[in-house]
Amino acid sequence: MSVRDDDTRPRALIVDDEAPARAELRYLLEELGDVQVVGEAANGAEALQLLESIPYDLVLLDIRMPGTSGLEVAAAARSLPRPPRIVFTTAHPDHAVEAFDLEAADYLVKPFDADRLARAVERALTQPGADDGAASGAPVPRADGAGRTAASARPGDGERDEQELPRPLAKVPVQKDGRTVLVDQRAIVYASAARGYSYLKLADERFLVTFSLNELERRLRGHFFRTHRSYLVNLDHVRELVPDFKGALACVMNDRQRSRVEVSRRQAAELRRRLGA
Incomplete structure (x- = not known):
């Protein structure tokens, strides 16, 4: 896949073993327009080859794939000269702690919508360096009272509105x-x-x-x-x-x-x- 020399937008890599999931992510990212998708990989081994070939700014990364897992890809990416920011995109909410430990910028549970993806991309591209004196990391999904997944609806960083009256x-x-x-x-x-x-x-x-x-x-x-x-x-x-x-x-x-x-x-x-x- 060729890369336009005149396109200065951050470079994104999509990694997912399911072709429809890659196509959907590409469509959403192209609609968003904040990044240029310059690579796709169907498994962890392909992802590692692409990451070593050119520098990427952002990786949209599935977790459970045949062979090398997304968590292993993220761990290997940390040793690159210029590590990309990682946003996990997965159908499995139970790997969030491991993702957090790998300093992921965000953790999206499928299905997610365009707004949630936009917040994840913004968070990834604006998040400061890894260690700022407190643990860094990504959100983990939880079910709210209506049965929705909060990871699909919650805004990004920061404390909740101080004007809210929290329930015990x-x-x-x-x-x-x-x-x-x-x-x-x-x-x-x-x-x-x-x-x-x-x-x-x-x-x-x-x-x-x-x-x-x-x-x-x-x-x-x-x-x-x-x-x-x-x-x-x-x-x-x-x-x-x-x-x-x-x-x-x-x-x-x-x-x-x-x-x-x-x-x-x-x-x-x-x-x-x-x-x-």
Whole structure:
């Protein structure tokens, strides 16, 4: 496929083992007009060959394909001299945590519409570099009360509108093995920030959810305490308070990994007071 020398738009590669899915993505991207589609691949091996042949700015990447998976392609792409931004396009919502760990710009669950794709492309092309002091990543789908998939309807980065009146969350919906599982808030050991989203850490599992840490702080009830701008802990699961290597304080949690959660100096005294320590 030839590339026009006078076209300065970002270059996009579509990777999907199903030809109709590639054709639909190409059509939507051409209608959008923000990128030029200069490559298509039907499997991971083809994608890697194309990525090594010319630099791409954006890859629309399926996950489950014969042979090399989309996750493996994304991992290999990170070692390129100029890694492209990755937007996963998949029918399977249960790989979002792995996608997040690979610093994907977005995670779209099929079927998605043109508006959702447009937001994903904008996010990918405007997102800053990988590590800005907090975890970077992509959204994970969740079912809302009407049974829709929030990943298909939710805007991009940022905290929810502060004017919203949030309902308390007794249970938090997470995706597991293609199912929506409702996690009791008492099972949450701690939550950590992830660029407008959050990780929930349970005793021996971790899930990515679309709630921001600020929203979780507002909506979770019980003994939750914001130890740091990046962490919200369930005080019922604090096992120890220990000084960290910087001379500050850390919480040792009672999950299987005995995770250490950072405590800011500003919050240390209040945390001790709340724990009676």
